[in-house]
Amino acid sequence: MFLQLQVWAFWLFQEGGAVGWDIRSLWHQMGMLAKIVVGVLFLMSAWSIGVMIDRLMAFSAARKQSRQFAPAVAGALREGKLDEAVKIADRYKKSHLAKVVVAGLQEFQAHQISSEIPGEEIEASKRALERSEAIVHAELKRGISGLATIGSTAPFVGLFGTVVGIINAFTSISTEKSTGLGAVAGGISEALVTTAIGLFVAIPAVWMYNYFTGKIEAFDVEMGNSSSELIDYFLKRSQRTATARK
Numbered sequence: 001m002f003l004q005l006q007v008w009a010f011w012l013f014q015e016g017g018a019v020g021w022d023i024r025s026l027w028h029q030m031g032m033l034a035k036i037v038v039g040v041l042f043l044m045s046a047w048s049i050g051v052m053i054d055r056l057m058a059f060s061a062a063r064k065q066s067r068q069f070a071p072a073v074a075g076a077l078r079e080g081k082l083d084e085a086v087k088i089a090d091r092y093k094k095s096h097l098a099k100v101v102v103a104g105l106q107e108f109q110a111h112q113i114s115s116e117i118p119g120e121e122i123e124a125s126k127r128a129l130e131r132s133e134a135i136v137h138a139e140l141k142r143g144i145s146g147l148a149t150i151g152s153t154a155p156f157v158g159l160f161g162t163v164v165g166i167i168n169a170f171t172s173i174s175t176e177k178s179t180g181l182g183a184v185a186g187g188i189s190e191a192l193v194t195t196a197i198g199l200f201v202a203i204p205a206v207w208m209y210n211y212f213t214g215k216i217e218a219f220d221v222e223m224g225n226s227s228s229e230l231i232d233y234f235l236k237r238s239q240r241t242a243t244a245r246k
Contacts, residue, residue, distance in 0.1 A: 031168055037161035037194050044150050044157070045201045051143035052208050058094070058140070059215050065095035066222070073101060077233055082109055096136050100223045103132035104230050122234050129227040136223060140216050144209060151206035158198015165191025 069092040076085040082105055089095075089102035107128035111121040169188055 031164060033164045034161050034168075034194055037157060037164070038197060041154060041157055041194070041197045041201050044154055048147055048150050048201070048205045048208075051147055052204075055143060055208075055212055059212070059219075061094040062096045062140075062219065065092040066097045068092065069095045069098045069101075070226075073098075080237070096140065096219050096223060097226050099136050100129060100132045101226055101230060104129040104227065104234075108234055121238060122231065125234055126227075126231055129230065133220075133223050133227060137216070137220060140219055144212050144216070147205045147209040147212070151202045151209055154198045154202035154205065155195075156198070158195045158201075161194025161198070162191040165194065 069088065072088050073085050076082075076088055086102055086105050086109070089098040089105065092098040104125045108121050108125040111124050165188065169191070
């Protein structure tokens with residue numbers, strides 16, 4: 001993420017460096033198609049940076065709140081206070097575990113209170129947990145597929161700029177009737193710039209996509225474990241209730 005910011009700052013504000021590049025002059029030499037390619041890559045980079053920041057903040061909040069939520073709700077469940085457990089879950093709205101657990105608790109409570117739907121509390125709670133897991137998984141993945149798309153397509157967008165630059169280089173040779181370096185330098189520079197920018201956009205996007213995918217898989221495991229433990233708790237509670245009625 002920060003690499004992309006540094007790269008764009010370098011290209012936009014540096015007029016010359018150790019390699020002797022004149023960025024402004026190079027920009028003015030570019031054809032319209034090459035400038036469009038650079039603009040598209042800039043938009044792709046800006047969008048990917050936005051997704052990276054959003055997901056990093058969301059995952060950090062989910063992890064932090066889940067660490068606080070887990071021991072708190074476990075204590076309430078040990079004491080058999082389902083209403084208190086639901087209230088605790090409502091306080092941690094950014095926690096992926098809280099979103100899943102509260103769905104199961106509310107469904108279990110609804111079936112215990114309702115006289116129209118006797119029994120089947122466990123199966124209904126299990127279905128509610130599965131639905132909630134699917135919804136939270138989709139929320140966690142928001143924008144992630146876009147990073148994969150950018151990572152796979154940005155090099156090709158840059159390659160399109162490369163092709164345009166090479167075409168311009170050969171056009172310059174044909175127009176000036178010269179095969180010297182000066183006749184093709186502008187087109188080759190244009191080609192290399194768009195290729196480089198395409199790679200600079202794609203590489204961080206691929207890195208962060210793989211990173212986020214690993215995080216989501218870890219969250220899925222945590223949600224699955226929490227759902228399984230909650231179902232076990234419901235089974236034990238139902239058995240104790242049935243025994244007490246006898």
